[in-house]
Amino acid sequence: MTRQESNANENVIHGEWHIRYKYSIGKVAGKFFDGLKQKKIFATHCAKCDLSYLPPRAYCERSFEPCDGWIEAGDKGVIEAATIVTAEFENLPKPPYAIAYVRLDGVSTAMINFVRELDLSNVKSAAERLKPGARVRVKFVDKPQGRITDFHYVLLPAQPRGG
Amino acid sequence: MAKSRVAVIGVGETEFKANIPDKTYVELAQDAAKGALDDAGLGPDDIDAVVFSMAPTQFMGVNDADKWAVDSIWAAGKPFMRVHTGGATGGSALHAGYVHVASGMYRTVLVVGADRVAETPDAQHVLNLIWDLFYEHDFALNTVTMTALSTQRYMHKYGTTEEQYARVVVRSRRNALNNPYAHLKGKLTIDDVMNSPRISWPYKLFDICPRSSGAAAVILANDDITNRYSSRPAFINGIGGLTSTVFMGDRVGPYADVELSDEAEFVRAGKEAYAQAGITDPVKQIQVVELYDPFSSTQFPQLESLGFCERGQAQKLSDEGAFDMGALLSVNPSGGTLCSNPIGVTGLVRVADAALQVMGKAGAAQVAGVRNALATAIGGSVQFANCTILGADYV
Numbered sequence: 001m002t003r004q005e006s007n008a009n010e011n012v013i014h015g016e017w018h019i020r021y022k023y024s025i026g027k028v029a030g031k032f033f034d035g036l037k038q039k040k041i042f043a044t045h046c047a048k049c050d051l052s053y054l055p056p057r058a059y060c061e062r063s064f065e066p067c068d069g070w071i072e073a074g075d076k077g078v079i080e081a082a083t084i085v086t087a088e089f090e091n092l093p094k095p096p097y098a099i100a101y102v103r104l105d106g107v108s109t110a111m112i113n114f115v116r117e118l119d120l121s122n123v124k125s126a127a128e129r130l131k132p133g134a135r136v137r138v139k140f141v142d143k144p145q146g147r148i149t150d151f152h153y154v155l156l157p158a159q160p161r162g163g
Numbered sequence: 164m165a166k167s168r169v170a171v172i173g174v175g176e177t178e179f180k181a182n183i184p185d186k187t188y189v190e191l192a193q194d195a196a197k198g199a200l201d202d203a204g205l206g207p208d209d210i211d212a213v214v215f216s217m218a219p220t221q222f223m224g225v226n227d228a229d230k231w232a233v234d235s236i237w238a239a240g241k242p243f244m245r246v247h248t249g250g251a252t253g254g255s256a257l258h259a260g261y262v263h264v265a266s267g268m269y270r271t272v273l274v275v276g277a278d279r280v281a282e283t284p285d286a287q288h289v290l291n292l293i294w295d296l297f298y299e300h301d302f303a304l305n306t307v308t309m310t311a312l313s314t315q316r317y318m319h320k321y322g323t324t325e326e327q328y329a330r331v332v333v334r335s336r337r338n339a340l341n342n343p344y345a346h347l348k349g350k351l352t353i354d355d356v357m358n359s360p361r362i363s364w365p366y367k368l369f370d371i372c373p374r375s376s377g378a379a380a381v382i383l384a385n386d387d388i389t390n391r392y393s394s395r396p397a398f399i400n401g402i403g404g405l406t407s408t409v410f411m412g413d414r415v416g417p418y419a420d421v422e423l424s425d426e427a428e429f430v431r432a433g434k435e436a437y438a439q440a441g442i443t444d445p446v447k448q449i450q451v452v453e454l455y456d457p458f459s460s461t462q463f464p465q466l467e468s469l470g471f472c473e474r475g476q477a478q479k480l481s482d483e484g485a486f487d488m489g490a491l492l493s494v495n496p497s498g499g500t501l502c503s504n505p506i507g508v509t510g511l512v513r514v515a516d517a518a519l520q521v522m523g524k525a526g527a528a529q530v531a532g533v534r535n536a537l538a539t540a541i542g543g544s545v546q547f548a549n550c551t552i553l554g555a556d557y558v
Contacts, residue, residue: 015224023296055298061408080415083311087362091288092303099302101412110412112302127364132319149301
């Protein structure tokens with residue numbers, strides 16, 4: 001949706017909402033975030049379906065059985081979808097930035113994060129490099145805090161066919 | 164099976180634009196309700212129950228404003244419920260109203276709602292808040308970026324170009340010239356779209372819908388009321404809906420059960436609705452579709468999932484003019500969601516505009532000889548999909 005500024009001449013009443021929350025993390029996310037502190041990404045696994053989930057789930061959403069194991073995701077993966085944001089949205093990061101859904105090696109589903117260390121000055125050519133199938137690696141911050149923002153993705157050099 | 168057949172016998176819409184300063188939210192809803200009642204020839208006392216179509220309450224900033232609207236839409240003293248499935252809300256509300264009448268529980272149901280998306284400058288912030296704080300919220304997801312992601316994937320699969328999406332915008336804005344209620348309308352060129360500012364690859368500004376205010380309502384009636392009050396109703400002959408996981412990352416790659424970029428939820432939702440409505444060959448039997456298309460890229464995967472063409476073929480048909488007014492299939496004669504998006508009622512507007520086509524009341528946007536029309540809606544993280552088939556004849 002396009003940005004619309006309010007007209008100062010309108011006959012309006014101004015209002016704002018300020019609401020505070022504390023979101024309980026729970027056991028499953030708790031283990032995932034503890035893993036991040038060790039620079040590891042853990043996915044839940046359902047033996048019945050042989051599916052592994054990121055973000056991790058308490059239940060397998062195919063078998064409706066509890067996920068019965070954890071696996072450590074690979075530190076590399078493949079882009080499934082990506083975009084480059086060049087406009088500023090309220091309360092969102094300053095553009096430009098790239099985001100991508102990446103399926104990490106050994107995991108059945110894709111998880112979103114920023115793709116950093118990519119020259120975004122030419123959007124079209126940067127988008128070309130982020131096509132589905134492009135390989136990335138996970139890069140952690142130096143001092144992870146146990147938050148999803150502890151890591152991001154970085155493009156791997158393009159491999160020759162079959163490489 | 165339905166106990167009673169169900170028809171749309173009245174439609175009300177307001178003008179859609181960024182701001183409507185001379186009306187409050189509830190007064191807008193009232194205008195649409197009054198318009199639909201007048202169109203049907205009914206009064207408030209003739210309505211048995213009310214379904215309220217309302218998406219995130221934060222756009223207009225009164226918490227759960229459905230309660231505020233009760234008196235304005237003559238719901239006091241009647242059964243009342245609010246339905247909310249994000250952008251799909253209007254379609255879901257219509258389905259709830261349909262079931263109320265089809266079950267035999269009520270003779271008449273008013274489905275009504277309003278939205279004022281431009282009441283806050285923080286609409287995309289509100290939409291970012293629909294993602295969980297644990298895993299996805301931090302990565303700038305909103306309705307623009309989430310569909311940009313699926314569109315980039317679709318383009319990669321089918322070789323779609325930005326120009327092909329631009330052509331959809333040109334057609335939509337041109338169609339909207341025939342719709343007195345449309346928010347955006349006019350004669351654009353492909354270059355105009357291509358030269359509009361880049362927002363989120365591959366989207367430019369003109370690939371994206373506006374933030375609209377406005378309201379819509381329809382009156383649903385059983386056989387007895389329909390026969391008494393309407394000589395040319397739009398029968399609801401089929402409905403279908405499918406819901407997916409909130410996680411878009413589950414819907415990409417080799418393990419996905421539905422493909423995000425194909426909006427594949429519509430394959431099953433469409434099959435269910437077609438089976439009820441006796442549609443075996445959509446291209447031959449359906450003359451008009453009113454697709455939920457807040458972005459220029461939203462039409463192609465829907466048309467393909469709903470069986471109007473093979474995967475990857477919609478872009479070629481679009482280029483050839485097959486989806487222009489009166490061509491193979493008239494796609495969004497109203498201008499669609501690309502031209503007006505009052506989110507909480509947009510799905511209802513799709514049904515209302517499809518019903519007007521079947522009832523022969525679409526004015527300058529009327530397509531000749533409409534026997535069947537299809538309306539769709541999409542909500543959440545592209546996770547709620549629903550569709551409705553309206554027909555001139557009861558099936």
